Amino acid sequence: MNEPVPALLAGHPNKLPRPKGELEALQAAWELPKSWRIVTSVNNTVVGYFYVAAAVLFFLLAGILALLMRLQLAVPSNTFLSPETYNQIFTMHGTVMMFLFAVPVVEAMGILLLPQMLGARDLPFPRLGAFAFWAYFVGGIIFFGTLFYDLAPSGGWFMYPPLTGAQYSPGLGADFWLLGIGFIEISAIAGAIELIVGVLRTRAPGMTLDRMPIFAWTMLVFAGMIVFAFPAVILATLLLELERAFGWPFFVPQKGGDALLWQHLFWFFGHPEVYIIFLPAAGMVSMIVPTMSRTPLVGYRLIVVALIATGFFSFGLWVHHMFATGIPALSLNLFSAASMAVALPSGIQVFAWIATIAAGRLQLTTASLFVLGFLFVFTLGGLTGVMVAMVPFDWQAHDTYFVVAHFHYVLVGGMLFPMFGAFYYWAPAFSRRVLSERFGKAAFSLMFIGFNVAFFPMHITGLMGMPRRVYTYPAVAEWSVLNMISTIGAFLFASGVLVFLFDLVRNLRPTVSDPIGDVWKGASLEWLHNHIYGPRSIPLVTSRDPLWDQPGLSEESKEGRHYLPGTVTGQRETIITSPIEAMPQALQRLPGDGWPPLLAAVFTAGFFMLLTVKYVTLAFVSGVLALAMILIWMWGSDQRPLPHAEIGHGIKVPTYVGGPLSHSWWAMVVLMLVAGSLYLSLVFSYLFLWTVSPQVWPKPEQMPPSLWPFVSAVLLTASSGLIVLAGRALPVRSRNRIAFVAAIGLAVLSLCGSLGVEVLSHWRAGFRPDVDAHGALVYMASFLQLQFVLTLVVMAGFAIARCLAGMLSRRRRVVFGNLALLWHYTVAQGLFGLLLVHGFPRVA
């Protein structure tokens, strides 16, 4: 379906022949580091390979843990694993599968595929992507290693207190979970920011939002959901760690806390998490089905609607994990209804795929088989999902193997089968050889049969009353047979994975320059002649299925007839386009390879892990080194403005932009959404604990005098005003630096002063963080504010240093723009916090 494009973009942007040396210059700019130095590469294809490989490694490790569990449960009263080891293994299996495989592998596929699919040369923040990967990999390996030192957590992947509090989990295991997973989630958020800005700002010219591949839509929704869901669990991990380390009683009922607060925060993350991993997999299915059926996707618009609706609806379901906690009947029914409502958008997608298959003629390739397997298994999981959405049924099935069967049908069906289909489908885009269809079909058969043999009987074992998370069971005849069948099925499934691995070793030959390419005759841009720099020239897109509707596009792009056929500045570059209409707006110069992102990730992991084992000094040394690496990397950002550059068709775009035109502005806005989401989780915690224990909240006369919050608010507002003044005092060239430096310095003092006044006011009023839940929450609000204040102090110092070095001016001002944005956000958050903490007890 070709649609008109603005005349500005019509026709061939460039003439042939292309100048001599143009291609060689492009290749030189994108040349990769040699041999082992490849680890310093920040290019999306290389980082994407590493990312996918690491995620698959964690899948295999967690899979081995699953097999150990099945061995233990194969026969009753088995002594193969001790109870404590079994607890550690099921905790690590769930944690690794969810946090180290499911989310990262989806993010990895996004980093690997999106630039090529969108016609970009790379994602807009390559070093952030590399940092996210290395942080995840190093942190993940250390976390998994705890199993070998008997330091692994054993409280389940959901880590409910009080079981995971200091009293019942006194060792380091829970701390490793809290700090390790908290850290890995920060890496996931970094990746999400990269993906959101990438999808919105680096699409090929002409690729309006309604021409964007569904996979990109799903990655946009996926990343948006991470932005709003992950902060809740990051806050939860912070609260529990503070309770364990310093006795701040957020979850201790005797002091006004409540263990249910953890469940609310965890499942506000945990339920969307299911859709966070399902939606991108659904996006992959939406790419595979049309190609294999040789027909455009039916219901593109409805699918986009369904994706967004599912993303939103998933945030309204968290309480359905808490049906057995004593919540009033009306609230249970509210969430029961919401849980059923989500079937509506999910159903839209399933029917759209079936309609597409019916409209075309499906080739039964390995990828297609995995899609069909997905449809079967996921639909069964969805049906049992509707069953457990009914409160009375849920009470019967709660904490039994029925639930284990349900969520494995949803997760393996909804995510793993599409992922394996995706591996087979996209391998030719990145490998010199295709994967074997023969081995692929064998792998699918073993996995599909093995999965159903393993998990279908669990519905029955659950209905017969077998509870989850037990390391063994008595010799009840029916349980024994069903468990043995499940164990046989698990090993059958594992044999399918082994066949897949054999196929990988035998046939996968990763390459960045000459993949075998478009063997499936796909419609989207990743099937162009792609190299490490993406396509030779960035294509003009006039259709939703460009390679089907724009004949010759692949060759034209390869010849350099489209946009940016070389390098204008001699550096790595990509085109920044407008978020909705994909009109060219700027030329972004991308950074080259280097050590700082890798080292920053290693030292950040060091900081968190050393802190966990209580090596505080070493942890802070590691933290300072991480900060130094980040500053080194940032110093090379915000490069000197250059003249406008022509990207083809006579279109000249700026090489330097600020404000909403700049990609970094968008990233900062997304970061502020993350921060706001984290703070809202704290506000929820404050109000929730008040409803539980209003008696520990102070009476108005016990509150600090109003003068204290007033002074704090004035100082906060003044700091924002000083930042505005600093913006006006930005030097035009090398003069007037003193005014700028003075304004920033005073703003820092004012900001720090406001926080100091706030903390002092509570201390003088007699509030202590370890006495009751109110005190703990009040200091927690200041703790969150402190994080931003410290960040801003570093950023302010960085801005002053760049100003003094002549690298920050009225024209070259992106560093300052980002500082100002975050500053005003911090002030707004601080003012809101003052209103809540000082105002609420006075009116409640």
Next chain:
Amino acid sequence: MSAPRTRPFADLLRLFVGPTVWFMHLVLLYGVEALICTPPVGSGRAMLWLGVVATVAALGALVFLAVMPAPRAEGRPSVHTGAAYLHNTSRLLAFLSAVGVIWNALPVALVPVCALAAS
């Protein structure tokens, strides 16, 4: 010819208005029940009326969203722009959200407030 006029933020945000109304409606009902059931326990009639008001307000907002005019480029409705596409998508989302709002309002009419589920 100049590029079609775009308002990236407004257009992208409008996409999320419908589902946000659904979410706020759900959270409001849930939060109000929690407040009413915090001792001293409030009246069930208040919950019912609040549910009616919240549902009418949410549906009103969704209808308003659905009837808002499409964005215009250079004074004319722009058919082949991402903005127009987003506009239509936000209408569909408003419809789906309205179904969700009505569905979620039913328990307020049918289930007594503050009752324990087992009773």
